[in-house]
Amino acid sequence: MSRGSTDIRVLDTEQDLTKALNVFRAAMVGFPQLTGLSSGRIHQILEPGRTLGAFVGGELAGTTDSASSSLTLPGGKIVGHAAVTHVGVLPSYTRRGIATDLMRHQLRDIRDRGEAVATLRASEATIYGRFGYAVASFSTTVEVLTRRAGLRPGVGHGGPVRLIGPDESWQLLPQIFAVNRPERPGTIDRPAVWWQSQRLRAESSTGPSYVAVHGEPGSETGFVRYHPVETEAWFVSEQRTVVVDDFFAPTDDAYLGLLRYLLDLDLIDRLVFQMLPTDDPLPWLLTDRRAARVAGTRDETWLRVIDAPAALGGRSYPDQGELTLELDDPLLQENSGTYAISAGGAQRVEGPAQLEAGTGAVAAVLLGAASWRALALSGLVRVNDPTALATADRLFNVPVQPHTGIYF
Numbered sequence: 001m002s003r004g005s006t007d008i009r010v011l012d013t014e015q016d017l018t019k020a021l022n023v024f025r026a027a028m029v030g031f032p033q034l035t036g037l038s039s040g041r042i043h044q045i046l047e048p049g050r051t052l053g054a055f056v057g058g059e060l061a062g063t064t065d066s067a068s069s070s071l072t073l074p075g076g077k078i079v080g081h082a083a084v085t086h087v088g089v090l091p092s093y094t095r096r097g098i099a100t101d102l103m104r105h106q107l108r109d110i111r112d113r114g115e116a117v118a119t120l121r122a123s124e125a126t127i128y129g130r131f132g133y134a135v136a137s138f139s140t141t142v143e144v145l146t147r148r149a150g151l152r153p154g155v156g157h158g159g160p161v162r163l164i165g166p167d168e169s170w171q172l173l174p175q176i177f178a179v180n181r182p183e184r185p186g187t188i189d190r191p192a193v194w195w196q197s198q199r200l201r202a203e204s205s206t207g208p209s210y211v212a213v214h215g216e217p218g219s220e221t222g223f224v225r226y227h228p229v230e231t232e233a234w235f236v237s238e239q240r241t242v243v244v245d246d247f248f249a250p251t252d253d254a255y256l257g258l259l260r261y262l263l264d265l266d267l268i269d270r271l272v273f274q275m276l277p278t279d280d281p282l283p284w285l286l287t288d289r290r291a292a293r294v295a296g297t298r299d300e301t302w303l304r305v306i307d308a309p310a311a312l313g314g315r316s317y318p319d320q321g322e323l324t325l326e327l328d329d330p331l332l333q334e335n336s337g338t339y340a341i342s343a344g345g346a347q348r349v350e351g352p353a354q355l356e357a358g359t360g361a362v363a364a365v366l367l368g369a370a371s372w373r374a375l376a377l378s379g380l381v382r383v384n385d386p387t388a389l390a391t392a393d394r395l396f397n398v399p400v401q402p403h404t405g406i407y408f
Contacts, residue, residue: 006098007055008105011063017042020051020063020086027062027088028123044196052106054089054098062089062098064106067408069189071117074368074398075316076183080115082306083188083408087120103131107306107331116310117366119188119303121407128302132331132359136303136367137186137402138278141295144271148291149263155285158257159221161214169211169223170199173248176213176220182250184277185315185367186301186402194408207231209245212261214254222254224262234267241270246406259285275300277403301404303363308335311366312346319343320394326353327362335359341395354388357381368398 011017018037025031047067054062064087071081084106089098110118119136122128164172174195181187202209207227214222225246234240242265249255259282262271276282278297283289305311308327322342329335340349355372361380364370372392375381383389 005056006061006096006101008052008101009055010049011051011053012048014039014042016053016060017046017051019060020053020065021046023060023063023090024086024088026090029091041196041200045193045200047191047193050109051086052102052109054102056093056096056098061093062102063087064102066106066110066118067191067193068113068115069191071119071189072181072183072185072187073311073315073366074185074402075314077314077316079117079310079314080113081188082110082113082115082118083191083194084118084120085408099127100130103128104331107131107304111306111332114307116305116307116314117303117363118306119301119404122299122302125299128304129360131304132329132363133302133304134360134363135299135301135369136363137299137301137369137404138297139275139300139403139405140278140280140297142273142276142280142282143293143295144263144273144282145291145293146263146265146268146271148286148288149271150287150291151260151263151285152287156252156256158253158255158260159215161212161257161261163210163212166202166209166211169213169225170195172213172220173211173223173225176223177248180221180248180250180254184250184400184403185398186404188404188406190406194406197408212258214249214257214261221251222249222258224248224258226262237269239269240267241272242268244271244273247273247276248405275405277401277405279401301367301402303366305329305335305359305363305366306332308337308339308359308362309346309348312339312341312362315366317341317343317345317395318397321391323355323388323392323395324349324351324353325362325392326356327359328356329359331359352384354385355381355383355392365392365396367402368396369402372396 051065066082066084069081069083070078209227213220226244283292326338338353339346361375
C-alpha cells in the first residue's frame with residue numbers, strides 16, 4: 001500500500017493481466033488495445049508473479065512488469081537481470097505519483113529476487129533517471145543502398161544461409177540464441193515470454209516477414225528476421241526497402257554469411273538495419289563505404305544497478321591502477337558506500353573517496369558506454385581527486401561497445 005490511496009499488488013488472473021497490458025497500451029497512446037487472445041496466451045507472454053498493478057478506488061490505473069533474464073558484464077561474467085517493460089499509467093491518473101510508487105515497489109521486488117541489474121527501453125528520456133536508471137548502451141540505424149554496396153575483395157563469405165518458415169523459426173531461433181549467446185557486454189537472455197511476445201506480434205501482423213538462418217542444419221550459428229515495407233507499389237517502386245528487425249550474428253562467419261544473403265536479395269534497393277552496435281564494421285566491408293549511411297543513433301539500454309557489489313565486482317578491469325568511488329543510492333540504501341575498484345574487482349572500504357556518484361552515473365559507465373570524464377563535466381560525478389578521472393576511464397574502458405540489439 002502506498003500514499004494511502006494506491007494499492008500495488010501482483011496480478012495473476014488472465015483478466016487482470018490482459019487489463020494491465022491494455023493499460024500500458026492506452027498510456028503509450030500509439031498502440032491499439034489487445035483483443036482476441038486465446039485462453040492461456042497471456043500467461044505465455046507475461047512471466048508469472050512479475051506483473052504489478054496499481055489500483056486506485058478499485059480501478060487498475062497503472063502497471064509495470066519484468067522478466068527473469070541475465071546480462072553479460074565486461075569480461076564475460078553473466079549476472080541476474082530483470083528485463084523491465086510495460087510501464088504505464090492511464091492518462092486519467094497521471095501526475096499522482098502512481099508511476100513513482102510502481103517503480104520503487106518494483107526495484108525492491110527485483111532486489112529481493114537477487115538480481116544484480118535491471119534494464120528497460122525508455123519511451124521518454126526524462127522519466128527513469130529519478131529511479132537510478134541511465135543510458136548504458138546505444139544502437140545505430142544504418143541504411144544501405146544495395147546497388148552501391150559491393151563488398152571488398154578480401155571479405156570472407158561466411159557459411160550457408162537458408163530461408164525457413166514461421167513454424168520452424170519459433171522452434172529453432174531460441175535454440176540458436178541459447179547455444180551461441182554472444183560475449184558482448186550488454187547482451188541479455190531472451191526468455192520464453194520474450195519469444196512468445198515476438199511470435200504474437202508476427203502473427204498479428206498483416207504484412208509479409210521472413211526468417212533466414214546461418215549454418216548447416218543442426219549446427220546453426222545465427223539468424224536474421226526481416227520484412228519489406230510500403231509494398232503497395234512494390235513492382236513499380238524505385239525505393240523497395242527491406243527492414244532488418246533482428247540481426248543475430250555473433251560470429252564472423254554468421255555475420256558475413258547473413259550480410260551477403262541480405263545484400264544479394266533480388267528486387268531490393270535499400271536495406272535498413274534498425275539496431276546495430278555503434279562499432280559495427282559494416283561500412284569498412286564495403287568498396288564504397290558511403291553506400292552505408294548512419295541514419296541515426298539512439299539510446300538503447302537503460303540500466304539500473306540493483307546489487308552494487310555484484311555489478312561492480314562482477315565486471316573485469318584492466319591492471320590500470322585503483323579507484324575509490326563513493327556511491328549514493330537513496331532508493332536502495334544497502335548499495336550506498338565506498339568501493340575500491342581495481343583489477344582485483346570491487347570491495348567495500350572505509351575512508352574518503354576520489355569520486356562520488358549516484359546510481360545513474362554508475363549505470364552509465366558499468367558496461368563501458370560512457371566516460372567518467374563526460375559525467376564529471378555534466379555534474380553527475382563529484383571529483384575529489386582530479387587525477388582519478390583518467391584512472392577511472394582506463395579501468396572502465398571496454399574493447400567492444402555494449403549492445404543488446406532487441407526491444408522488450
